Amino acid sequence: MIQRTTASVEARSPARDPDHSVPAWQSLLATSITSPAELLQRLGLNDLALAQQARAGHLAFPVRVPEPWLSRIRPKDPDDPLLRQVLPLAAEGESHAGYVRDPLQESDATAAPGLIRKYRSRALLMVTGQCAINCRYCFRRHFPYADHRLSPAQRKHVIDTLKASPEINEVILSGGDPLAANDRLLAGWAQALATVPSLTRLRIHSRLPIVIPQRVDEALLAWIQECPLDVVMVVHVNHPREIDDNVREAMKRLRDAGVTLLNQSVILRGVNDNADVLEQLSEALFDAGVLPYYLHAFDPVAGAHHFDVSDDEARGLVRKLQARLAGYLVPRLVREVPERPGKTLLDVGMENPGTVEPVKR
């Protein structure tokens, strides 16, 4: 079984560069823009103040922007919503009361090295600390892990811990971005997890198929299709312009491989704090075969104050979506609150009928 799987993964990897035998997505990852000056120059932005800010922020949390993401940014627009997610600003250096480095207190929930468990039926498995893109608003920006790769003994310990916890039926590959790990490692995890009798689902939380849609290559699809567990992928899109033809194609390939696709977004000032944008996002996701799942209320992460949208404002936006969209296109507005048994749903209430366009009869 193990040999057959390994062989088929090797045989079905046409996305490899013939000269270097590196998958195309890994080359795109390796050639990401990591210099703030280059990022601005490529976008035709020559503002000196912007360049100084970007350099200062970059020192605390480096810039990382792969080319396929860059290609979706509108040139010469410093306020572009895709640029805003990746461009360091001086505001990152400000400190604000209540903005902390680990708002979710994940450092307390480690069940085994690499395994984070807060909820009864599912656990997070951190397979790599790497990401394909450095999102300025991310709470993981303060996590010092360069690499989360586990030793064989630690991997066995994770599997033994799961076997001893039969109430866990779903493991969520997380990170960093789990799909930044190579397919050999991921296929190994998928096989090992499939030996845990209580597991029925493997979930993957990844932004990579959006950031670098070339990540969805034959080698990835091969181990997903071989995996006897049901595979759910939760991608991460914040703005409708992140979804281009390549992303739609990647989503289609995943769906054809039997993957259930969901999306999570974070509400972000200057990116998607607008009912029209959120409505277009839901429609664009559905068009790409992805259902909206969560809209995360903003967490007070140190350095990300400039993205803050208040809970009241977020509630108002979701109320508008409820009045405009099919119920299944309205994401759940949630927050993770330490010590709670699951995500906390923010009660958004109902839009005041007087503010909604009347239905013509």
Ligand SMILES: *Cc1c(COP(=O)(O)O)cnc(C)c1O
């Ligand atoms: C969000 C999260 C999950 C998954 O929760 P769902 O509500 O099932 O999406 C699991 N574990 C941790 C630690 C989480 O933060």
Ligand code: SF4
């Ligand atoms: S890809 Fe996800 S984990 Fe990585 S920086 Fe962006 S939001 Fe954070």
